[in-house]
Every structure is written in C-alpha cells, then in structure tokens.
Amino acid sequence: MPLAIFDLDNTLLSGDSDYLWGRYLVELGVVDGDDYERANAQFYEDYRAGRLDIDAFLAFALRPLRDNDPADLYRWRGEFLSKRIEPCIGQPALDLVDQHRRRGDTLLVITATNAFVTAPIVERFGIRHLIATEPERDGTGFTGRVAGIPAFQAGKVTRLEAWLSERDEDLAGSTFYSDSINDLPLLERVDHAITVDPDPDLAEAARARGWPMLSLHAAPE
Numbered sequence: 454m455p456l457a458i459f460d461l462d463n464t465l466l467s468g469d470s471d472y473l474w475g476r477y478l479v480e481l482g483v484v485d486g487d488d489y490e491r492a493n494a495q496f497y498e499d500y501r502a503g504r505l506d507i508d509a510f511l512a513f514a515l516r517p518l519r520d521n522d523p524a525d526l527y528r529w530r531g532e533f534l535s536k537r538i539e540p541c542i543g544q545p546a547l548d549l550v551d552q553h554r555r556r557g558d559t560l561l562v563i564t565a566t567n568a569f570v571t572a573p574i575v576e577r578f579g580i581r582h583l584i585a586t587e588p589e590r591d592g593t594g595f596t597g598r599v600a601g602i603p604a605f606q607a608g609k610v611t612r613l614e615a616w617l618s619e620r621d622e623d624l625a626g627s628t629f630y631s632d633s634i635n636d637l638p639l640l641e642r643v644d645h646a647i648t649v650d651p652d653p654d655l656a657e658a659a660r661a662r663g664w665p666m667l668s669l670h671a672a673p674e
Contacts, residue, residue, distance in 0.1 A: 454558055454559045455559070455625065455626030455628070457550075457553035457559065457628050457630075458613075459560075459630050460563065460636055461566060461575070462632075463633065464630055464632045464633075465550070466538070470541075470574060471514060474533060475493035483517060492513060500633075503635055511586065511603060515567065515595065515597045519596055519597030522594075523593050530569070530570070539577075543671075550579065554579070560582060562578070563585075563612070563613060563639070564585050565603060565635070567585060568587050584612050586604050587601055588600065607638045610639050625644065627643040628645040628646075629643040631648060631651075632652060633655060637655070640658075648664055648667065649666075649668070650667075
C-alpha cells in the first residue's frame, strides 16, 4: 500500500507541539520561566528559519524529561493534550488523514518532536505508525539524551529508510505533507510532495518545483 506521510507540527496541527510543550512547562512552573521561555522562543525561531542546532535544542528540550518524576510528566502531558493540543486539531486535517485512510494508504507521521510529546497526538489522529526523535530511557525514566538519530532534516530520510527496510517496503506511490523548509530532503524523495501552509522558504521551493500548496489552517485573525 502506498505511504501517506505527514509532518506533525504546523502541518496536521495548527501549532508546534514542541514549542507549546515548553510553554506549558513554563506555565506550570516546572522550569525557570523567563530563561526557559526566552530559549524556547529562540530555538523555535531558529527552527522556522531552517538554522536550528538540533543537538543544542534536544539537550534543552529533553532536560525536563530527565529532571522530573515520570508520573508527573505523564499527568502534565495529559493536561497539555487537552488544553493546548486539542484546540490545534482542525477538521480539515482530520479529513485529510481520513481521505488517505479510505484509500487504503499506510498512514505515517514523521516528526522531529520527541516521541513522549507526539505519540498520544498521533494516536488522536488514528495513525498507527510514528517516526519521531526518541528520548533515551533509563528504566521507567528518561536520561535527557537522544536514542539514535533525531528525525530532523536529512535524519528524517535516514530514519524512514530504516523503517522501510525493516518492513521490506519502498516509497513507490508515496505522498508527504509538510509545512517546513527543514523537510526539503524528504519532500524531494517521495513521489508526491505537498506543502501545507508552507513557510516562506518552502513556498519558494514549492513554486520552483511545481509542488502543490494546501491550506489546512485558518489564517490568524
């Protein structure tokens, strides 16, 4: 069955779950508010501009997983999903996923955001398969380090190729939806690249390559 691959943040979601999770931790008082918020915003700006230092960002983003009790983390995550993520899930995105489901396509989300944050979001869309940046675990807790290759930029291609090899599948007939210039390496590998409310750099690349531009999110008021 052909693959229907979706980026998550600002593609299926009308927001960035990594950035929003950081802001939620600030609201809870779990992290040092001013410094953390400032760093979180700068990393997000760097990501949007295609210049993110992924190693520095992950050292920052995974630290709260290391520093807090897993029971607290899972409770906070449940609240976060209800309060911050559910409002970012729009009917057009749900309809797009369902359209591919009815076609019989294999549904997959591939995201740079870590799996602790994204796994329940992907389940909310009814998608079984997820390739995400994996936080390293130590028993029931987290070490604050990354396990394996982050699913970011060319790393998405590497992780996807490994996933396909394990399943003895390929990219024939595949479609990938993304909003971000960071996903250009994977967009150039699939059979059907479709941009979703693309950032300015990706919009320019899409026009040059003749890729469709789809909007799933209402423009901010």
